[in-house]
Amino acid sequence: xxxxxxxxxxxxxxxxxxxxxxxxxxxxxxxxxxxxxxxxxxxxxxxxxxxxxxxxxxxxxxxxxxxxxxxxxxxxxxxxxxxxxxxxxxxxxxxxxxxxxxxxxxxxxxxxxxxxxxxxxxxxxxxxxxxxxxxxxxxxxxxxxxxxxxxxxxxxxxxxxxxxxxxxxxxxxxxxxxxxxxxxxxxxxxxxxxxxxxxxxxxxxxxxxxxxxxxxxxxxxxxxxxxxxxxxxxxxxxxxxxxxxxxxxxxxxxxxxxxxxxxxxxxxxxxxxxxxxxxxxxxxxxxxxxxxxxxxxxxxxxxxxxxxxxxxxxxxxxxxxxxxxxxxxxxx
Amino acid sequence: xxxxxxxxxxxxxxxxxxxxxxxxxxxxxxxxxxxxxxxxxxxxxxxxxxxxxxxxxxxxxxxxxxxxxxxxxxxxxxxxxxxxxxxxxxxxxxxxxxxxxxxxxxxxxxxxxxxxxxxxxxxxxxxxxxxxxxxxxxxxxxxxxxxxxxxxxxxxxxxxxxxxxxxxxxxxxxxxxxxxxxxxxxxxxxxxxxxxxxxxxxxxxxxxxxxxxxxxxxxxxxxxxxxxxxxxxxxxxxxxxxxxxxxxxxxxxxxxxxxxxxxxxxxxxxxxxxxxxxxxxxxxxxxxxxxxxxxxxxxxxxxxxxxxxxxxxxxxxxxxxxxxxxxxxxxxxxxxxxxxxxxx
Numbered sequence: 242x243x244x245x246x247x248x249x250x251x252x253x254x255x256x257x258x259x260x261x262x263x264x265x266x267x268x269x270x271x272x273x274x275x276x277x278x279x280x281x282x283x284x285x286x287x288x289x290x291x292x293x294x295x296x297x298x299x300x301x302x303x304x305x306x307x308x309x310x311x312x313x314x315x316x317x318x319x320x321x322x323x324x325x326x327x328x329x330x331x332x333x334x335x336x337x338x339x340x341x342x343x344x345x346x347x348x349x350x351x352x353x354x355x356x357x358x359x360x361x362x363x364x365x366x367x368x369x370x371x372x373x374x375x376x377x378x379x380x381x382x383x384x385x386x387x388x389x390x391x392x393x394x395x396x397x398x399x400x401x402x403x404x405x406x407x408x409x410x411x412x413x414x415x416x417x418x419x420x421x422x423x424x425x426x427x428x429x430x431x432x433x434x435x436x437x438x439x440x441x442x443x444x445x446x447x448x449x450x451x452x453x454x455x456x457x458x459x460x461x462x463x464x465x466x467x468x469x470x471x472x473x474x475x476x477x478x479x480x481x482x483x484x485x486x487x488x489x490x491x492x493x494x495x496x497x498x499x500x501x502x503x504x505x506x507x508x509x510x511x512x513x514x515x516x517x518x519x520x521x522x523x524x525x526x527x528x529x530x531x532x533x534x535x536x537x538x539x540x541x542x543x544x545x546x547x548x549x550x551x552x553x554x555x556x557x558x559x560x561x562x563x564x565x566x567x568x569x570x571x572x573x
Numbered sequence: 574x575x576x577x578x579x580x581x582x583x584x585x586x587x588x589x590x591x592x593x594x595x596x597x598x599x600x601x602x603x604x605x606x607x608x609x610x611x612x613x614x615x616x617x618x619x620x621x622x623x624x625x626x627x628x629x630x631x632x633x634x635x636x637x638x639x640x641x642x643x644x645x646x647x648x649x650x651x652x653x654x655x656x657x658x659x660x661x662x663x664x665x666x667x668x669x670x671x672x673x674x675x676x677x678x679x680x681x682x683x684x685x686x687x688x689x690x691x692x693x694x695x696x697x698x699x700x701x702x703x704x705x706x707x708x709x710x711x712x713x714x715x716x717x718x719x720x721x722x723x724x725x726x727x728x729x730x731x732x733x734x735x736x737x738x739x740x741x742x743x744x745x746x747x748x749x750x751x752x753x754x755x756x757x758x759x760x761x762x763x764x765x766x767x768x769x770x771x772x773x774x775x776x777x778x779x780x781x782x783x784x785x786x787x788x789x790x791x792x793x794x795x796x797x798x799x800x801x802x803x804x805x806x807x808x809x810x811x812x813x814x815x816x817x818x819x820x821x822x823x824x825x826x827x828x829x830x831x832x833x834x835x836x837x838x839x840x841x842x843x844x845x846x847x848x849x850x851x852x853x854x855x856x857x858x859x860x861x862x863x864x865x866x867x868x869x870x871x872x873x874x875x876x877x878x879x880x881x882x883x884x885x886x887x888x889x890x891x892x893x894x895x896x897x898x899x900x901x902x903x904x905x906x907x908x909x910x911x912x913x914x915x916x917x
Contacts, residue, residue: 242612251733251736254733255733255736255737255740258737259737259740259741265664368607387881387884388881390871390884391878391880391881391884392877392878393830393833393834393852393873393876393877393880395834395837396852396872396873396877397873398870399852399855399856399861399869400869400870400873401871402861403861403864403866403869406629406859406861407862407864408864414861458778505742511744511748511838512744512834512837512838515838516856526745527748527749529751529836530748538749541745542745542749545742545745546740546741546742547866548743549740549741550740552803553740
């Protein structure tokens with residue numbers, strides 16, 4: 242029980258630390274969001290043309306009217322509990338919640354599907370490589386994934402755009418859909434699917450690699466443990482040892498990693514969404530940063546971190562249940 | 574990842590991060606029986622650099638990796654001499670294809686020589702990789718050593734920091750830090766990557782120290798009256814050298830990928846020529862539209878090769894310290910298990 246309580250305490254503490262970090266980072270940096278918003282609304286005229294009265298009005302509206310940082314912190318925490326994240330500067334007058342809600346579905350579908358697929362394929366290939374360790378299959382899989390893993394994936398994405406969007410013109414070069422108003426008709430879904438193909442492929446090329454290598458190395462290791470050697474001594478078949486002894490133990494860390502990867506979905510995949518101009522959370526983050534959109538940035542950060550922390554907590558709990566040895570360990 | 578690694582940011586760098594409460598924590602169960610071969614390697618590695626080097630050199634993958642890294646370093650150092658043009662100067666017509674008008678890799682939309690940019694870009698990647706790699710592995714080493722060696726509240730606080738560093742999404746954090754800074758430059762990038770990239774190494778080193786601190790030789794040193802610092806530097810650290818090398822390689826990889834990612838997002842120094850920035854300009858410029866493939870292919874390939882060379886060296890170091898990963902039949906658990914577990 243102490244194990245689970247510790248994990249819960251860690252979750253709460255980390256969440257608090259992340260919320261505080263989240264509050265502090267943008268404020269530690271120079272730059273005035275009110276000025277930025279005015280400049281953007283009025284075209285790029287520079288700070289000399291900014292009207293002070295207008296600036297003050299926007300500050301008041303955004304709730305950053307010169308109050309001291311402790312008061313702001315209190316208000317920030319309170320608003321999180323109320324689920325209010327304010328108005329986005331970039332997409333003024335839309336609320337941050339609306340903007341994120343719109344972007345979230347795109348990321349969840351694209352990255353969710355590719356993450357699950359990568360995990361399944363990668364884990365299976367890793368198991369295969371470990372089962373056939375030392376053979377050509379293992380060599381090809383290990384070296385192949387190592388080589389593919391060194392390719393920067395935004396570069397792969399650029400090459401895909403070059404070949405399949407510009408040269409062959411099979412797919413659109415970017416965006417999430419072509420029509421201006423997204424609906425739910427069949428035509429829109431087909432269109433959205435066509436836009437998702439290239440980003441998905443670029444994620445799938447490098448996606449399984451981490452899972453392959455992790456599963457292979459963990460399994461090679463668990464096959465060298467005493468319990469596997471005992472199984473060999475008992476004369477069990479090689480396949481049975483690989484599956485019931487090697488893979489069963491080796492998959493535990495991968496399951497944890499998978500939980501974290503799913504938790505990380507809420508952060509989107511910044512680089513891929515940027516390359517493809519895909520309307521998801523990652524691109525939103527880059528936009529928020531570019532426009533000094535504090536409310537949007539903070540909400541995105543909070544979502545990303547909470548997602549990962551929650552996944553971490555769930556993974557720890559699952560791990561504690563699946564592997565009793567972990568619970569007995571004193572160190573966190 | 575690590576890493577940008579990253580969300581799922583910078584390729585390999587981030588993959589490490591995704592492994593959360595993984596096997597590194599199971600260190601204390603390690604059996605402390607070493608085969609004689611491992612003892613020899615450990616002794617050679619711990620005391621004499623030449624022997625250490627020879628063992629690495631014998632590993633084919635590692636040898637290729639070391640030659641590649643040395644070549645990149647040479648190119649980086651000689652870049653100002655061998656680059657045919659100033660990389661930021663318009664020296665020809667815009668958007669020339671590779672080979673046209675004598676430009677090996679063509680020109681950018683502003684008429685800059687892509688080949689010269691590629692050579693100078695090696696400087697940025699090597700600099701960021703080595704410096705940020707060193708800084709973040711030193712931070713990770715110190716925090717990991719102290720957290721692992723001391724117990725009680727010191728360990729609790731440091732472990733909390735490590736875990737916090739592990740779960741806070743790296744690429745979004747890097748993007749935020751970099752974008753809010755008043756000055757853009759290579760050193761900002763190095764700073765951002767160093768402060769976001771130390772946690773994974775710290776965690777691995779902490780679990781390694783946990784397994785080492787109760788060993789007989791450490792106990793003996795303590796009974797002999799050696800101070801904490803002396804025990805850490807003289808007794809514990811020499812037994813972690815392969816882990817430290819692997820940790821540095823991993824951190825350097827993450828840093829190179831991180832710099833490329835940040836520059837690609839347009840958050841680097843606009844004055845600095847780097848492979849990430851080249852890809853950013855190729856992407857926003859018209860490289861893809863008009864098919865100037867040299868501008869797109871060259872920087873990405875250079876990045877991939879540099880990352881490959883670091884990975885190859887890591888393989889060698891890894892295989893050296895971890896019998897399971899050698900290309901022979903698996904052997905029983907050894908005292909090096911914790912190190913391998915951590916890097917597996």
